[in-house]
Amino acid sequence: MTFSLNNLANPSRFLSFAGTVIPWLAALTVILLVIGLYQAFFVAPVDYQQGETVRIMYIHVPAAWVGMGCYALIAIAALGTLIWRHPLADVAAKTAAPIGAAFTLVILVTGSLWGKPMWGTYWVWDARLTSLLVLFLLYLGLIALWQSIDDPGRAGRAAAILALVGAINLPIIKFSVDWWNTLHQPASVFRTDGPTIDPSLLTPLFVMGGAFLALFVLLHLIAMRAEILRRRVRVLQQTQVAQAALS
Amino acid sequence: MKAALALLRRDIELAFREGGAIGVALGFYLVVVAIAPFGLGPDLNLLARVAPGLLWIALLLAALLSADRIFHNDHEDGSLDILTMGPLPLAVVAASKSLAHWVTTCVPLALLAPVLGLLLNFPIDTIPLLVLAMLVGTPAVSFIAGIGASLTLGLRRSGLLLALLVLPLYVPVLIFGVSTISAAVTGPGSPWPPFLMLCAISLASMVLAPLASAAALRTSFR
Amino acid sequence: MSTPFSVTLEAHGIACDRGGRRLFEGLSFSLGPGDGLLVQGPNGTGKTSLMRQIASLLPLAAGEISVAGAGDDTPPAELCHYVGHLNGVKASLTVRENLTFWTAYLQGSPGDSIDAALGVFGLTQIADIPAAFLSAGQKRKLALSRLFACPRPVWLLDEPSVSLDVASVKTLGNAIEAHSQAGGIAIVSTHVPLGGGFTHTLDLHRLDPTEEQTP
Numbered sequence: 001m002t003f004s005l006n007n008l009a010n011p012s013r014f015l016s017f018a019g020t021v022i023p024w025l026a027a028l029t030v031i032l033l034v035i036g037l038y039q040a041f042f043v044a045p046v047d048y049q050q051g052e053t054v055r056i057m058y059i060h061v062p063a064a065w066v067g068m069g070c071y072a073l074i075a076i077a078a079l080g081t082l083i084w085r086h087p088l089a090d091v092a093a094k095t096a097a098p099i100g101a102a103f104t105l106v107i108l109v110t111g112s113l114w115g116k117p118m119w120g121t122y123w124v125w126d127a128r129l130t131s132l133l134v135l136f137l138l139y140l141g142l143i144a145l146w147q148s149i150d151d152p153g154r155a156g157r158a159a160a161i162l163a164l165v166g167a168i169n170l171p172i173i174k175f176s177v178d179w180w181n182t183l184h185q186p187a188s189v190f191r192t193d194g195p196t197i198d199p200s201l202l203t204p205l206f207v208m209g210g211a212f213l214a215l216f217v218l219l220h221l222i223a224m225r226a227e228i229l230r231r232r233v234r235v236l237q238q239t240q241v242a243q244a245a246l247s
Numbered sequence: 248m249k250a251a252l253a254l255l256r257r258d259i260e261l262a263f264r265e266g267g268a269i270g271v272a273l274g275f276y277l278v279v280v281a282i283a284p285f286g287l288g289p290d291l292n293l294l295a296r297v298a299p300g301l302l303w304i305a306l307l308l309a310a311l312l313s314a315d316r317i318f319h320n321d322h323e324d325g326s327l328d329i330l331t332m333g334p335l336p337l338a339v340v341a342a343s344k345s346l347a348h349w350v351t352t353c354v355p356l357a358l359l360a361p362v363l364g365l366l367l368n369f370p371i372d373t374i375p376l377l378v379l380a381m382l383v384g385t386p387a388v389s390f391i392a393g394i395g396a397s398l399t400l401g402l403r404r405s406g407l408l409l410a411l412l413v414l415p416l417y418v419p420v421l422i423f424g425v426s427t428i429s430a431a432v433t434g435p436g437s438p439w440p441p442f443l444m445l446c447a448i449s450l451a452s453m454v455l456a457p458l459a460s461a462a463a464l465r466t467s468f469r
Numbered sequence: 470m471s472t473p474f475s476v477t478l479e480a481h482g483i484a485c486d487r488g489g490r491r492l493f494e495g496l497s498f499s500l501g502p503g504d505g506l507l508v509q510g511p512n513g514t515g516k517t518s519l520m521r522q523i524a525s526l527l528p529l530a531a532g533e534i535s536v537a538g539a540g541d542d543t544p545p546a547e548l549c550h551y552v553g554h555l556n557g558v559k560a561s562l563t564v565r566e567n568l569t570f571w572t573a574y575l576q577g578s579p580g581d582s583i584d585a586a587l588g589v590f591g592l593t594q595i596a597d598i599p600a601a602f603l604s605a606g607q608k609r610k611l612a613l614s615r616l617f618a619c620p621r622p623v624w625l626l627d628e629p630s631v632s633l634d635v636a637s638v639k640t641l642g643n644a645i646e647a648h649s650q651a652g653g654i655a656i657v658s659t660h661v662p663l664g665g666g667f668t669h670t671l672d673l674h675r676l677d678p679t680e681e682q683t684p
Contacts, residue, residue: 326553
């Protein structure tokens with residue numbers, strides 16, 4: 001099968017593509033998750049400072065990659081909706097938002113669970129976590145906007161505009177939160193990335209990253225397939241109403 | 248240009264004639280600041296310390312109260328259709344209406360802030376800077392609110408949805424607005440770096456937000 | 470109405486989608502100076518949508534509309550007047566202020582023809598009364614007064630006779646005729662006979678939904 005984006009751009013071809021890929025991707029996700037979780041919980045060494053709690057990192061950090069990458073995906077899809085008016089772009093953005101929000105929630109929950117042993121409290125207004133909290137709020141706004149507009153065409157374009165406004169604002173928000181954070185308290189004790197990580201921790205981290213990425217793509221494909229079918233049902237119902245009005 | 252002025256003058260005149268919105272926003276500002284000490288306790292030192300943040304947050308909420316009216320009335324009575332048929336690009340229409348919101352809502356709120364500051368034991372010699380920072384920072388508030396108002400135009404619960412969409416975008420304004428004032432009151436550092444950031448955010452919002460608002464308005468015509 | 474207009478309006482194979490449904494397609498017409506187009510059809514066939522498409526308020530699903538003005542490249546929307554179901558009248562402004570604003574906004578200069586325009590439908594006596602006190606018919610007359618205060622070659626009138634009395638409908642019919650004689654184009658959808666002056670008629674009818682393709 002010749003693989004090209006043009007092939008996928010057609011919703012019907014996308015459906016058949018998703019149908020073939022989903023089982024394989026599901027298997028891959030399970031395999032990666034099993035390997036990654038095993039390594040994270042049984043192979044990876046214990047941190048001499050943080051003890052067993054360092055294992056939260058193997059959930060927290062990959063979730064952060066996916067949660068932030070998902071917003072980038074939505075912003076790119078927003079361009080697709082506004083400039084190329086591509087029907088799949090809107091489907092992709094709409095279905096990605098709740099998944100991205102879920103991953104961001106995982107970041108916030110694991111971050112606060114990690115914070116309890118580290119800082120002695122479940123929430124510290126650490127710059128990184130605070131920025132992710134704002135990202136979570138942006139996700140909520142996008143989802144709420146999609147839910148509030150009945151006409152799918154208008155909903156898609158409005159949400160695309162909001163997603164781009166958010167994408168322009170996110171670096172400014174990140175910058176201002178960092179600035180605010182250094183103003184109010186010294187830089188936090190620990191960092192979730194950077195050179196402080198030992199190579200023996202990196203392998204499980206990357207396996208978990210691959211697992212979360214596969215999980216995201218899997219969930220996204222399933223959600224996109226459901227959304228396309230939902231839109232077809234809607235069109236069929238509208239046609240029935242129109243026919244009833246005619247006869 | 249004359250068309251833009253005519254539109255701006257009409258919007259300001261309408262806001263003052265219909266009266267209600269400005270009064271409600273000012274009243275809301277007063278109430279929020281007035282009940283805060285009941286939650287925080289009457290300790291004057293504590294109130295002085297939280298005053299900059301409290302004054303800014305209450306201002307944002309009060310400004311949002313009237314934000315969903317920026318395009319609502321013109322949408323409802325058909326004026327918005329006719330506005331698109333004039334010589335102005337839609338982005339200029341959006342900018343003019345956001346500016347009218349700033350003049351009729353944010354400026355009165357910023358001018359009321361010193362009075363409320365007195366209730367919170369806010370140092371009197373910093374009041375000019377408080378008003379200045381609010382006047383400089385609130386164009387961003389009105390213009391970003393314009394994006395939210397155009398996105399939620401004609402929707403159910405548009406006011407609530409608007410707040411959910413727009414408040415996270417106010418984080419930088421809030422941070423630099425409050426930092427300007429608290430740097431002047433308690434230090435450390437000079438109030439001018441955050442003040443300049445506030446200016447930059449306002450200027451960028453005034454240029455970019457109308458483009459987003461215009462695009463959002465176009466989606467509501469379909 | 471003193472300025473003679475020369476403008477042509479052409480539509481080539483235009484189509485309209487609303488709410489995922491195709492309302493009409495393959496619509497073409499060509500109107501020259503002095504032409505009048507009467508748009509007819511049952512509810513929900515896209516009369517209002519067609520008007521809004523010409524006014525650039527709705528995107529075209531297919532085809533194109535060109536309005537050629539007097540040699541310059543004025544955008545089509547600026548050559549048109551659109552009077553739809555909503556009047557665009559502000560209740561807290563007086564009758565005169567409403568019209569003065571729209572004239573100043575639409576042409577960028579305060580018109581000197583406000584009083585004459587108010588006179589067409591006999592609104593002169595109530596010119597300084599807030600529009601809140603006006604009846605539905607008077608508000609509609611005020612909306613229609615824009616046509617005279619700020620001359621534009623193309624009139625798009627969507628059910629203009631709604632809530633007008635018999636005498637006013639006659640005045641409106643005469644005004645449309647005078648506009649045509651001055652070389653203007655009028656596109657009107659109406660259920661009430663508005664008198665002569667229409668050189669073309671367009672009948673919209675429902676598309677058979679079974680022929681639709683799913684998007």
